Amino acid sequence: MPGRDIASPQACRDLCTQEPRCAAFTYVRAGLHGPQARCYLKTLSPVAKVDTCCVSGVKALATMSALEQNTDRPGADYRRFDVATEDARLCRDACAKENQCAAYTLVRANVHGPSAYCTLKSSASAPQSNNPSCVSGFKQEWPMSPLETDTDRPGLDLSGQDSASPEACRAACSRDAGCKAFTFVKPGVHGPSGRCYFKTAIPQARPGSNCCASGVKW
Known part of the structure; x- marks a missing residue:
């Protein structure tokens, strides 16, 4: 770049x-x-x-599962790209770098077209085995603290993104190697949608903040 x-x-x-x-x-x-x-x-x-x-x-990458040979993880696709070889490690490494990615599937060449391709997924569906056309894998999640309701952890933001719920924000942080803690801000505070903020370290908790829910990575 x-x-x-x-x-x-x-x-x-x-x-x-x-x-x-x-x-x-x-x-x-x-x-x-x-x-x-x-x-x-x-x-x-x-x-x-x-x-x-x-x-x-x-950059420290997220921990990824072993390659799941002959396995599909259908649905939840948010990005697709062709690859020159049927090397599922290309899909795995791309997934590891993207916060949104929870799982991936490599589809072999001459299945849905002449080229092999990767699909990156925003959630990890149940694996479907005995499918020789595919190789899949998923992001392994780090253990997280219980959800801290009505609590803000201001500062040290790594990134911010729209999020549907505190639980979705917590799950996304658990899959991201750079995220050490998070704060979910309720809809209507920082925009019409809920917002999820990843933290580079663990800020001081500020309980009694009804705008937010937070948590830390163990």
């Missing part, structure tokens, strides 16, 4: 965290690629090379 001017290695890391396609980053110090420091986001994780020019890092 193209480089951009940036103030610090930490700001470059945060850009990578917020970009679903980013797997790693390199921050190049000022004066090397121009007068300003530059941040380069990577779609894959290159082999590290020690160099005083730069600071780099790799």
